Amino acid sequence: MTSLVNARGVSKHFGTVRAVDNVSFQIEQGKILGLIGPNGAGKTTLLKAVLGLTDFDGELSVLGLNPFRQRKELLKNICFIADVAVLPRWIRVTQLLDFVEAVHPNFSRKRAEGFLGQTKVRSNAKVRELSKGMVTQLHLSIIMAIDARLLILDEPTLGLDILFRKEFYSNLLNDYFDEQRTILITTHQVEEVENLLTDIMFINDGRILLDKSMDELADDYVELLTSGENAIKAKGLGPIAENEMFGKSVLLFEGVSRDSLRGLGELRTPSVADLFVAKVKEARQ
């Protein structure tokens, strides 16, 4: 496995606030990693460090480059969508394609036009004349036409309606992703992406709370629906979170084998959202 991103003890502070606090992780090629965290958790700061948009303390290499010092070189092989609203409103679609074609060595105009052909975006339209969903389609068409090794999406579907959101991710998986590529996504809408992730990382208050593959997640975490005496027994095994739902106890276990819980109630793999809430609460205690 080639690791594309290598972070060792990365920190970034603004005054006394530690936005990213001594973070270490690796991202390997061919993965789709979800970076999940509440607002102000340090997600965007971390992404900016990876993209070379901000400097940082510690060691960080992206595609073997120092992102801050070698940003131009890096951006030939890395793409990002920072937010849906960032395409300049005054530009025409053709001008945008002309410009990206001129400055990006790995951009295929033909591919971009192919993707755009499947949308309602007219090539002579100005960005300001397009709906929010169409602007995202345009941006994604450009990004997907860039032969990049790492794609970073920061809240890519914010403010879009559900049809566009579904389409966005299906395009990304079907037309773009393969084992040569790596995607890093941050989003609030965890439910939408959890089925496409291969790996997941939770971040809160600038620290990483969890960093696992989705397979490991299913092995390491289990949710138990139980009631009555079984619930009392199960609580003795030290769940990391407890909830009551329809008169039943929902207990979340970390590192407790499924065998030892079998017979105490219904077992299932927790949703990423539930797990995230549990980990954040645990960290705050």
Place this chain on the structure above:
Amino acid sequence: MIANQLALIKREIWEHRSIYVTPVAIASIVSLSVLAMLVFASGFAKELDIAIFGASNLAGEGERKAALTAFFVGTSWLFLVGLAILTVFYCLDSLYGERKDKSILFWRSLPVTDAETVISKLLTAVFVIPVVAVLGIIATHLVNLIITSVWVSMKGGDAGLLIWGSVPLFDNWMAAFIVLIASGVWMSPFIGWFLFVSAWTRRAPLLMAFMPLILIPLLEWIILRTRFFATAVLDRGDAMPLFRALDFETFFEEEHWRAGLDKISLLGHLDVVQFLSSPAMWGGVIVCGLFATAAIYVRRYRDES
């Protein structure tokens, strides 16, 4: 590097349509005014001495040449003034607008350095806008010479001789080109300053750009009783070392004109060597470079979220 610069400069022209709309607007206004005057003049007797444009009515050859030259210089000045205003607004918007609409995040997602971007904006202000303005000047001259020629021919005059043969067109266009390019270079410390303000300020770039130009001389005068800063700023406005010193005492006298009538060329009033060897010009270029570097630094290091 050069391919990137060309793409970046093209982008500036796409974004700031005023770069070519302003010259077209000035050219249209000048041409329409000339046309209106000619039509107006036609309504009067042929003897009416509508000095500047009715070249056939001018008594002497010298006056005609002077009138046409005055028209040349006049339109060029209009362009120069329009260009100056355009450049101020262009510079102040160039690094501010992209932050306001957050498109900076998109531009910075492409493999283009902050230095390349700021340099493209500097080149646009110092060279591209003046070059477009020179094209505007040439077009205006041509259009109006054609209009005037038609008018003169209709009056029975020989346009070829009276109009086209009177002034050294290419000399004057070359002069306009040199003056406009030199003006950009001469004013480059202001261009650098405006770019820096545009990259740096969080609001009201126009106010932020001009306030120090007023406050600093004022404070200097109140505290130190000196006028160093004010003089440095004002000198830029009127003493470009490109022009040969004119003797205003004799410049407008008839003898002076009669003496040089055969060769009224604006080029003769320019001294490029004097300009290129002027310490004030090079000092300004250095100040411009420092401000541009600061603008690059701010764009690179400031977190825009």
